[in-house]
Amino acid sequence: MEMARNCDRETEEAEAGGGGRNSSIHGDVLEEVVSRVSALDLLHVSRVSRGWRTAAISSLLCRRRPPCLLLRLQSRRRASAHVYDPISGAWRDVPIPPEASLHGLDAPRVAALASSLSGGPRFYALSSSKLALAADPLGTAWRDLEPPRCWRTDPTVALVGTRLVVAGGGCALEGNAGSVEMCDAYGGGGGCWWEPCEAMPEAFRLSPAISAAASERRLYVVERQPPFGASWFDTETRRWGPTRSLSVPDPTARHVAIGFSNGRLLLAAAGGSGMGWGWAAESVRVWMVEEETLEVASEEVVAEMPREMVAALAEDGGGGWGLPSIGFLCESDFAYFYNPVYLKEFFLCEQQAAGGSGCRWQRVEPPACVEQRPIDKVALGCCQNGSRLYKYLKKEDKVIRVLSLVLNRIELIGNLIFGSDVAPLVLKTVRPSGQALVDDWVCLKTVVQAFELHCGSLTQYGMKYMRAFVNICNEVSRRMGWKKLVVMSVEATTQLSGVPLSMATVHDLVSQNCTSSAMYEYRWADGVQIKKPIEVSAPKYVEYLMEWIEVQLDDESIFPQKLGTPFPANFKDVVKTIFKRLFRVYAHIYHSHFQKIVSLKEEAHLNTCFKHFILFTYEFGLIDKKEIAPLQELIESIVL
């Protein structure tokens, strides 16, 4: 039995390149595999071949994928929006256009609305003069609408089909307490004609906390606290249905919330024990509710939250509030639970398909910004992912990448010039006002040009590091003259420090661990002190090499310090020699020390540096083909 397995015991690396066997997957199996792949990876999957593209698209559209969680935070000074993608398990910031984050007396406050449109808005913003509806679930663009006729505070707002319904929240003194208005939010003409409808039932008029859910045709409302009065509003008839108290199967239930998904009306209830302030939540359960009669289907518990999660949900850092109400967002077969007053973790529940067993639960960490108080207002929604969502996510990625690349390089240069203990101070210094910002503008311009030439364009994102450049310039022109700075920059970026470890560390690494006899032997001769090539061990080679390069760089006849001094005729040969020798260091590291690099988790950085190194040498033809033979395969995978 073992023999058969041993024949197949090849790792995936060995498989690369085929082997002649038909190892293609297709059809259902491919779709199943693709559905387990993160949405960001799906973009690559869709480029593999036509069959894979079809599988990727159908996975995005048809498969059950957990919905994204949308979070908007509004504090006194700023608003921010975030989205959580459960597949990749990460929070992303969503860029908000400035108009949507207005603040002031009449500032629109963004809140969540119940919505039955799967790709539609989850947020709205209402102020006395205007109403805006988010054009997409994330809230990156907004559509302005006419505000409803009555002024309202904290109304219940829902998008029922294409109709926007605003209920309650009106001023009791004016007799508008329970007024309901409805308009067609997506009707033609851009305008929105608000029709008054039958007012809310008596029980809801005093604006107790209300939980709302929307189906294609009806708005359902339930009081969040006992006696759990419930009713529904039909947008076709413009009338309210029967009002009744929901008979929650859990007699200890203190808080409820409703949601509508997959054609079912769901009721989430938190039950517990204790009296008055001593009440503590012990269970959270979900039942189905019959839409017409609002009868709770008490025989079947749709979902039950595990005990530890209920405890975590109710935990509020000692504030003693317990679980003051329950947040419940549901979409298709998934639901998010959270504590709306003390926002901490979220709990995602996936209901198994028919025939499966119960539900799967998972905790979701909140983004870092939630920890920072005070937050005035929080609005939460969830929506099924569409490919549009990923446009925003990926754009953020690019910004982050560029920023971190630029920052890394600037820090590296700072460290080289000033030493790593002093550098951070220098980079971040801010001169007191009254002093000139920049001592030498010519210096600054040259530095930035040199940086861009060797490290890549700054782009608009890199401009924020201008202060660091200025500081470097000022310090250096004070200490040593800017020409050396330019040389240092070049040194920093032309792969001398390409490996993220400093030279000393490379040396240590090589000398400590080097017992291998490499496939390719190296000999050292520098033509000055050592004329005949001598065989040296790898550590010695590196040592000789680094010293020699230092000498070259300090040599004014090769690397001129004065502006205007011409470079020597053999400059290119010198550079070629430097690079040829540097390449050997890379080759040695890859051949003999890669495992150590991996254990230090530096392999990605090493690969990136090497990639730049190789592309640079290719660009200027700095190394001969036979020299790069030791790493030929690696290079091909990069360059092609």
Add this chain to the structure above:
Amino acid sequence: MAKMIKLVSGDGAEFEVEEEVAFQSKIIKDIVADADDVIPLPTVSSKVLIQVIEYCRKHAAVNSFPLSPSSSAAAAASSSSSISYSKPVSDPALRAWDNEFVKLNNSSLFDIVIAANYLDIEELVDLVLETVADRIKGKQAQEIRRQFNIENDFTPEEEEALRRENSWAFQNN
């Protein structure tokens, strides 16, 4: 004395397995309930059947002590932060064994998943699909093609259109 079930592979080889091992497969469980103890499996080759039986044997021991609902939920809560569609295997030793088990090349994995799907062994199907999905994650299209030996059947114009459409997604580091 454990009851033995006889499984006959596509190429005629016979394998006797204990009942509880064979019952990892829901299909076999159903068949045995109705009919007799010799089950022909014409679509499954011997080599694959051997591997599947090995998996079932290992997992039969675990499944004879079914987890209670609360502890399985706890297992779900304590598993890694990315939501996985397979039932989380809570025993780390078993998980380690599973990881070793799937260190196979892609063709073998596909054969196993097709057989496991046919035999309706949910856990094995999930395990293999997750493994394959892991081999896709984080890779660019060209690497995926190389990994799975797939031919690129897009025309150059189509490729160009795709590239433009999602250009921001394909910036290399």
